[in-house]
Amino acid sequence: MRKIRSLVFFDMDGTLLSSNSTIVPEVSDAIRQLKANGNIPIICTGRAAFEVRQFMKECQIDSIVSMNGQYIEFEGQVVSNREIPxxxxxxxxxxxxxxxxxxxxxxxxxxxxxxxxxxxxxxxxxxxxxxxxxxxxxxxxxxxxxxxxxxxxxxxxxxxxxxxxxxxxxxxxxxxxxxKGGSKGKGIKSLQAKEQLDVPTYAFGDGNNDLTMFDVVDHSIAMKNGNKKIKEKANFITDTNDNLGIVKGLQKLKLI
Missing domain, CATH: 3.30.1240.10 (Hypothetical Protein, Haloacid Dehalogenase-like Hydrolase; Chain: A; domain 2)
Incomplete structure (x- = not known):
């Protein structure tokens, strides 16, 4: 049976994506290395799943908590799909x-x-x-x-x-x-419970809707370009999204 080392959640805009809304090669390489090392990279975004499929493909990411926890996939399989009446x-x-x-x-x-x-x-x-x-x-x-x-x-x-x-x-x-009750954090907890994933968790974020992620993970990392609230809540602050903050953060955590 495969051993999962950890779950690592990534916000998209201002975090995994650069300021021009792309993923630079060094970051995609780092995510692929993260996965090769036995960790599960997971997109955790306010965006819809179809909007980020290409980015997921670039980084070989198969799991996503999208629309602030409303639609969740784990390794290509639907875990949750909450609809507004x-x-x-x-x-x-x-x-x-x-x-x-x-x-x-x-x-x-x-x-x-x-x-x-x-x-x-x-x-x-x-x-x-x-x-x-x-x-x-x-x-x-x-x-x-x-x-x-x-x-x-x-x-x-x-x-x-x-x-x-x-x-x-x-x-x-x-x-x-x-x-009501929906958030990135609730989505993460739902994913962990349904898939019975009792492993260390990490999250990278930069904005207000990332605060609930930081509430539920073991290790929270704010981007240097993030707002004041997210920085105050983080375990540590990495570099900006335009200066390889993801790569530096994963290196500091010894995940790559």
Whole structure:
């Protein structure tokens, strides 16, 4: 039987990805070495699974906790798939429209946006991702695992309006929303329980939605480019995402 040395979770944007939203060769080489050494690298992201498949392929990563814990795969097999009810999606859409915000509907296969506006165009340009389809009735016929609010100003008003959802402010103009109780940390614990993985755990992150990862792993590593909260919570701070912070962190941990 294969012996698993550890589980190592990686946030994507600002962590595994460089500032131009690519994985540099030194980082992909390090992840492959990490895996060869008996560790399981796992993407842990707010993004949908289909958005990061190419990155996973580059690094030979087969496991993912996506959409803040709503959709989970372990070594290619689906572990969890939590969906937001259509009526709740509709209510959030109405509120977003009242604020002139844009709502994104995410599942593990595709994304749809409520509107095509300069605000949404600039958002996807900034994360170097293709602009999704526009369909404000997508949620009526397709499953939705996560909502994305693209706002002129990200604030806590959504959380006050919809207590049945968990909201994560991920940027000045973006908020992720999942079912109450959902988070990266809850996704990690669910994966460990369902797969009976009682091994050391590590997590690399840079932002607010990574805080729950740090709550549940044994060793937490913040990127130097991360925000103040994540740095304060980390066991140690590695270099930036543009200066091989992942490679240096894995070396310090003696995982590669």
């Amino acid at each position: 259509a009526d709740l999606c509709g209510r959030v859409l109405s509120y977003a429209q009242s604020r002139n915000d844009i709502l994104g509907f995410y599942n593990y296969q595709e994304i749809a946006l409520s509107e095509d506006q300069p605000l949404s165009r600039s958002f996807y340009q900034n994360i170097a991702a293709p602009f999704p389809q526009v369909d404000n009735e997508f949620y009526k016929t397709a499953p939705v695992n996560q909502l994305l609010v693209i706002s002129h100003h990200a604030d806590r008003e959504y959380a006050q309006q919809f207590p049945e959802l968990e909201f994560f402010i991920t940027g000045e103009k973006s908020i992720d929303a999942v079912l």
